[in-house]
Amino acid sequence: MTSTLTVTGLSASYGLASALKSIDLRVEKGRCVGLLGRNGAGKTTLLKSIVADPEITVRGDVAIDGRSLRKLATYKVARLGVAWVPDTRRIFTRLTVAENLDIARRRGVASDQLERVLEAVPLVRGLLKRAGYELSGGEQQAVTIARALMSAPDFLLLDEPTEGLSPLIVEQLQASIARLPEIFDLGVVVAEQNFRFVTDLADEVHVLETGEMVWSGTPELLVSDPDLVDRHLSVGEK
Numbered sequence: 001m002t003s004t005l006t007v008t009g010l011s012a013s014y015g016l017a018s019a020l021k022s023i024d025l026r027v028e029k030g031r032c033v034g035l036l037g038r039n040g041a042g043k044t045t046l047l048k049s050i051v052a053d054p055e056i057t058v059r060g061d062v063a064i065d066g067r068s069l070r071k072l073a074t075y076k077v078a079r080l081g082v083a084w085v086p087d088t089r090r091i092f093t094r095l096t097v098a099e100n101l102d103i104a105r106r107r108g109v110a111s112d113q114l115e116r117v118l119e120a121v122p123l124v125r126g127l128l129k130r131a132g133y134e135l136s137g138g139e140q141q142a143v144t145i146a147r148a149l150m151s152a153p154d155f156l157l158l159d160e161p162t163e164g165l166s167p168l169i170v171e172q173l174q175a176s177i178a179r180l181p182e183i184f185d186l187g188v189v190v191a192e193q194n195f196r197f198v199t200d201l202a203d204e205v206h207v208l209e210t211g212e213m214v215w216s217g218t219p220e221l222l223v224s225d226p227d228l229v230d231r232h233l234s235v236g237e238k
């Protein structure tokens with residue numbers, strides 16, 4: 001079923017410090033949307049605002065098919081089908097990977113969900129009996145994504161999934177994430193500093209700079225405009 005997550009006129013702040021201004025975003029199920037921006041641009045804040053992180057004060061609206069999520073607690077947003085994978089990759093280190101996945105399955109989710117998730121994120125299959133504390137950073141990232149999928153969400157928000165990972169594992173994660181929208185009829189939002197990762201994956205890209213959305217379009221358009229990339233995304237002297 002088609003479903004759309006919409007962010008309308010969203011402004012966000014930490015106490016008195018403004019972090020986002022007038023953001024509009026639309027994510028449809030079955031599509032992948034990329035968020036790019038330098039350090040501190042507001043990518044994490046946007047994802048946290050969508051999941052109603054209590055640390056952030058928000059104006060504007062976040063809704064799924066017109067139903068506002070604004071006044072809901074974070075756990076209720078999750079119940080409505082929005083899964084968030086923060087950049088901290090927190091897994092339960094004393095539990096096995098299988099146990100980490102098992103506790104994330106929502107009531108009512110089909111019993112074959114584990115098998116579907118393992119097919120989608122094959123890296124996790126060989127880790128099921130391992131304890132969380134034994135995993136490498138890349139393996140933890142794969143497990144946190146798999147765990148989020150166990151709740152059969154409609155929307156998956158990924159914050160910096162490639163941070164600190166080796167090129168080989170980034171390639172494996174990219175291959176997995178690329179297939180998620182179609183396999184699970186899922187809307188994916190990927191916030192990243194890794195330009196190539198996002199432009200390879202996303203159907204549509206938004207560029208944030210100091211809390212504002214400064215550019216939106218297709219990855220092809222962004223890749224073909226080095227001046228634009230230099231202006232908004234390159235790091236170093238200007």
Ligand SMILES: Nc1ncnc2c1ncn2[C@@H]1O[C@H](COP(=O)(O)OP(=O)(O)OP(=O)(O)O)[C@@H](O)[C@H]1O
Nearest residue numbers: 014017019037038039040041042043044045046193
């Ligand atoms: N807990 C916080 N308290 C106060 N200000 C914060 C907090 N977290 C982030 N900020 C500020 O909000 C702004 C946006 O930060 P945010 O983490 O969303 O950026 P980002 O694009 O995700 O950056 P990065 O790629 O470095 O993670 C920055 O100015 C940052 O300093």
